[in-house]
Amino acid sequence: MNRLFTPFTAGDLQLSNRMVMAPLTRGRTGPDRIPNDLMVEYYRQRATAGLIISEATIISEQAAGWVNTPGLYNEEQVQGWKRVTDAVHAAGGKIIVQLWHMGRSSHPDFQPGGALPVAPSAIALRGDGIHTPSGKKPYPTPRALDADEIPGIVADYAEATRLAQKAGFDGVEIHGANGYLIDQFLRDGTNHRTDGYGGSVDNRARFLLEVTEAVVGAWQPGRVGVRLSPTGAFGDMSDSDPASTFSHAARELNRFGLSFLHIMEALPGHPMASPGPRVSPLLRQAFQGPLILNGGYDAALGDQAIADGEADLIAYGVPFLANPDLVERFRIGAPLNPPDYSTLYSGGAQGYTDYPALTATP
Numbered sequence: 001m002n003r004l005f006t007p008f009t010a011g012d013l014q015l016s017n018r019m020v021m022a023p024l025t026r027g028r029t030g031p032d033r034i035p036n037d038l039m040v041e042y043y044r045q046r047a048t049a050g051l052i053i054s055e056a057t058i059i060s061e062q063a064a065g066w067v068n069t070p071g072l073y074n075e076e077q078v079q080g081w082k083r084v085t086d087a088v089h090a091a092g093g094k095i096i097v098q099l100w101h102m103g104r105s106s107h108p109d110f111q112p113g114g115a116l117p118v119a120p121s122a123i124a125l126r127g128d129g130i131h132t133p134s135g136k137k138p139y140p141t142p143r144a145l146d147a148d149e150i151p152g153i154v155a156d157y158a159e160a161t162r163l164a165q166k167a168g169f170d171g172v173e174i175h176g177a178n179g180y181l182i183d184q185f186l187r188d189g190t191n192h193r194t195d196g197y198g199g200s201v202d203n204r205a206r207f208l209l210e211v212t213e214a215v216v217g218a219w220q221p222g223r224v225g226v227r228l229s230p231t232g233a234f235g236d237m238s239d240s241d242p243a244s245t246f247s248h249a250a251r252e253l254n255r256f257g258l259s260f261l262h263i264m265e266a267l268p269g270h271p272m273a274s275p276g277p278r279v280s281p282l283l284r285q286a287f288q289g290p291l292i293l294n295g296g297y298d299a300a301l302g303d304q305a306i307a308d309g310e311a312d313l314i315a316y317g318v319p320f321l322a323n324p325d326l327v328e329r330f331r332i333g334a335p336l337n338p339p340d341y342s343t344l345y346s347g348g349a350q351g352y353t354d355y356p357a358l359t360a361t362p
């Protein structure tokens with residue numbers, strides 16, 4: 001039998017199978033960033049995943065940088081998420097929330113008082129532009145954070161973690177991947193600081209480790225995971241030595257006894273794949289807890305990665321987006337619905353809750 005269908009315990013999370021739904025931003029809230037009925041239905045449909053990791057969810061107004069993505073910093077958002085977690089639990093599933101601060105990947109149009117977005121260093125994202133509520137605009141040069149502002153942001157992660165408990169989540173994932181604030185601190189392409197948060201790998205990992213300590217302190221380590229993308233270029237990201245930077249981060253994370261480490265490192269041929277040697281095997285050695293791999297896996301490759309000891313769990317992004325019953329389809333070898341890329345962030349039910357599940361044959 002395919003190993004994906006065997007149960008697994010990741011920290012305090014007892015999972016009925018090893019298929020994780022990867023975090024997927026879908027832009028379905030309104031400007032209030034409150035989870036709504038459509039989102040309740042979308043997550044409920046996917047509750048057969050061993051674990052759902054929610055779409056990236058901002059921890060404060062400063063953390064924002066994407067239209068109509070959910071938040072977890074006020075009571076209305078807690079109540080909205082409560083309806084999502086209740087629906088997933090009623091359907092027998094487990095769901096954790098991905099905690100997000102976008103750092104430089106933002107624009108004054110999203111920021112309180114129209115301020116500049118914040119980052120480790122004042123280095124602008126070189127990219128095609130950012131979608132703001134009033135159309136596409138160039139990325140601004142962010143403002144480098146003062147060291148004395150960092151404890152306030154760490155505290156926002158801890159507060160969002162307390163709200164996650166209140167909202168009925170099974171845990172949280174710290175979003176340290178894909179070029180957002182924590183990743184901007186980790187990699188030397190975006191971190192040119194000369195204080196205790198920049199320079200050496202030790203210093204660049206400091207923010208991640210402070211956030212992790214605060215989040216674990218706000219709940220318990222067995223309910224906390226971390227996502228990293230050591231070689232991902234998304235968000236104009238680079239590092240001069242990803243193997244050293246991320247091996248160090250993974251080793252340091254051992255001290256917390258986390259539920260899991262989640263590595264997004266796409267397989268060759270995937271649109272998000274990077275050239276050069278893979279770092280995830282080094283992180284498997286460095287990190288002593290459960291490991292999730294993600295990026296271009298199918299049923300056979302996922303089974304093989306578990307059999308080879310490369311990972312304990314496999315996360316699926318686009319396949320889950322287009323197939324609410326992905327677990328069942330993998331189980332019986334059924335064909336998959338193709339994804340509709342035009343509706344990824346389009347708002348509304350189309351391309352969101354209307355992907356068909358398999359119908360039972362009479």
Ligand SMILES: Cc1cc2nc3c(=O)[nH]c(=O)nc-3n(C[C@H](O)[C@H](O)[C@H](O)COP(=O)(O)O)c2cc1C
Binds near residue numbers: 055
């Ligand atoms: C529409 C879309 C939204 C995404 N949103 C997030 C997100 O909110 N957080 C995150 O860490 N990764 C996000 N990702 C990356 C996915 O989690 C995943 O790493 C990627 O799709 C590769 O996995 P796959 O080949 O199984 O799809 C997103 C990807 C897509 C296609």
